[in-house]
Amino acid sequence: MQLAPEDITAIRLSLQIALTATLLSLPLGFAVAWLLSFKTFRGKILLEVFINLPLTLPPVVIGYFLLLMLGRNGWAGSLLNEAGIQLIFTWKAAVIASATVGFPLLVRSIRLGMDSINRQLIQAAESLGSSWFDTLLTVILPLSLKGILAGSSLMFARSLGEFGATIIVAGNIPGLTQTIPLAIYDYASSPSSASMALSLCLVSVAISVVVLFVHEYLAGTVEKRGGS
Amino acid sequence: MRLRIEAEKQLGNFHFNINADITDKRIGIFGESGSGKSTLVHMLSGHLHPDRGEIFLDNDCIFSSSRALNLQPRHRRVGLVFQKPSLFPHLSVSRNLFYGYRRCSKEHRKVTPDELIAVLKLDGLLERGVLNLSGGEKQRVALARAVLASPRLLLMDEPLSALDDGLRFQIIPYLKSVTEQFGIPCIFISHSVVEMQLMANRILTLQSGRLNEETTPDQLARKTMARSQRGYVNLLELDGATSEGGLFAYRWGDGRLLISDGNSRSSALFELSSRDIILFQKHPEAISARNLLECRVKETFSVDNRVGIVLSSGNSQLVAEIVHKAADELQITAGSTVFAAIKASSFRRLI
Structure with a gap:
């Protein structure tokens, strides 16, 4: 197995981007899942469609929309530019791309976990004097842990493999924004670098296997403790 | 409250x-x-x-x-x-x-x-x-x-x-x-x-x-007596059981009840269906049921085609259930005396 110094950077960057995207998305994903699972409101279907849209759109399309939004002339980009923040073609843009693409997977998994919570538990907690926030922290959160873990693992894995949206908003700059999939893409375009591409593929498989093992272990631990 | x-x-x-x-x-x-x-x-x-x-x-x-x-x-x-x-x-x-x-x-x-x-x-x-x-x-x-x-x-x-x-x-x-x-x-x-x-x-x-x-x-x-599967369910909390010929004898009213499903604990709760009580106008000569109680009819009530007979003995009471024709034949009225036959196995221990 051969790995160039840029490959090591790509691996580190991939992990960094996937981890940051997952951690940043978690609070919002939990809040959106709670909203969809426990609340009835007008426009709920619209919100569901909007949240799930990235699942059905080609990632390149998402990347292009993000580029329009975050670019110098985009509505968010111009505001950020005035504040001296440049996102496009940085690893942060890759985080946003990964977060956007993986967000529906996170929300769906957490929501499934929340949907399986017996509503009488919530009623019991409230009748025992618990406020909604208290119930959220002491009943809903622990009982959604399995869904949170599943969603986080899926999102992390999806972020590791993110290509289309990332290449549009973050580019493919070795050492700066080049992630594992982008590096493999580079190697695959040149026949002489097949072994390098294969090495990165193996690393990718290894990371995925570790993620799945960690997920299974944590899910098992949560289940033993009675979390759903 | x-x-x-x-x-x-x-x-x-x-x-x-x-x-x-x-x-x-x-x-x-x-x-x-x-x-x-x-x-x-x-x-x-x-x-x-x-x-x-x-x-x-x-x-x-x-x-x-x-x-x-x-x-x-x-x-x-x-x-x-x-x-x-x-x-x-x-x-x-x-x-x-x-x-x-x-x-x-x-x-x-x-x-x-x-x-x-x-x-x-x-x-x-x-x-x-x-x-x-x-x-x-x-x-x-x-x-x-x-x-x-x-x-x-x-x-x-x-x-x-x-x-x-x-x-x-x-x-x-x-x-x-x-x-x-x-x-x-x-x-x-x-x-x-x-x-x-x-x-x-x-x-x-x-x-x-x-x-x-x-x-x-x-x-x-x-x-709900007439439409319930077990009629009127009499609930009897009894205590002071003694063993007698393989059955348990409990004090009840002025007499005692022999129950097969009893126990020697201090108290027990039994249920007895109103339909498991057979009434006689006079003391029968011989009967297989282990309980034959002389009771006073405290009151009667009618539900659909059934008559409920509230029987009392001392401070205790039971409700028996019969059809109208049987009530007429036995000439049951409040204050009259009847004999109630109950099999020892008709009592079901709940606690």
Whole structure:
């Protein structure tokens, strides 16, 4: 197995981007899942469609929309530019791309976990004097842990493999924004670098296997403790 | 405790409309499935809002549509015990028990945890996970959890219906002792007449989302006698058993009862169907039934094509059930004397 110094950077960057995207998305994903699972409101279907849209759109399309939004002339980009923040073609843009693409997977998994919570538990907690926030922290959160873990693992894995949206908003700059999939893409375009591409593929498989093992272990631990 | 409720709610095709004012420490809500029992429970707990109306617990208004008042469930101090125990699966027995206790202000706490744990015999379970408990243990923990929060009213929504008969009647003494010992008024919801007889003093019967009547357990048992599979169920709490020829002899009224399913414990609760009592006008010469009791007819009542005969002996009484023609032939009237034959095996021990 051969790995160039840029490959090591790509691996580190991939992990960094996937981890940051997952951690940043978690609070919002939990809040959106709670909203969809426990609340009835007008426009709920619209919100569901909007949240799930990235699942059905080609990632390149998402990347292009993000580029329009975050670019110098985009509505968010111009505001950020005035504040001296440049996102496009940085690893942060890759985080946003990964977060956007993986967000529906996170929300769906957490929501499934929340949907399986017996509503009488919530009623019991409230009748025992618990406020909604208290119930959220002491009943809903622990009982959604399995869904949170599943969603986080899926999102992390999806972020590791993110290509289309990332290449549009973050580019493919070795050492700066080049992630594992982008590096493999580079190697695959040149026949002489097949072994390098294969090495990165193996690393990718290894990371995925570790993620799945960690997920299974944590899910098992949560289940033993009675979390759903 | 006084409960005043005047509430209306439209739920799809189901229209709930109730107007009741009842005072008692142990109120029963009786009705078939779909009669609106759970709707009433949810309205009292605050998890369902009436479209219109008012709800008062004692003199405190907990809901009023005209005053736009709706006390949140956590402020109502109404304890809930569900059909299924609904324990927090991620918490130990101990942490389940103290969930409400810790959230109850010190001024409202009126139940001592150690005392309650002893009454409900939960000492050995405290550090266990709730997933490993039996059905009866789970229900006892759920009851203790609700009581430890010192509610001013305990709502028990068919808490026994998920348990088999053996467990069901094991739990009832706990339910009674907890509400009596700690002085917590309760509303007990069930579609079982026997449970109503055991748990309630006054009963509201619901039918199709409306209040049908306010009654007593005895009146309810009489009314449902003809259509119930076991007729009027006599509940007999007996003690002082002695062994006699393979049977257990208990004092009852001026005489005694021989029961095959007895035990030598200090007291036991038996049920006896009104249909298992055979009446004779005169003392029969020979009979296989082990119990032949000379009783006075206290009163008679008629339900559909049946006649209920209230028999008394000393301070005890039983209800027998016969058809009109038999009542006419035996010339049974209040004050007359009859002989009641009951097989020793007709008594079913509940506790």
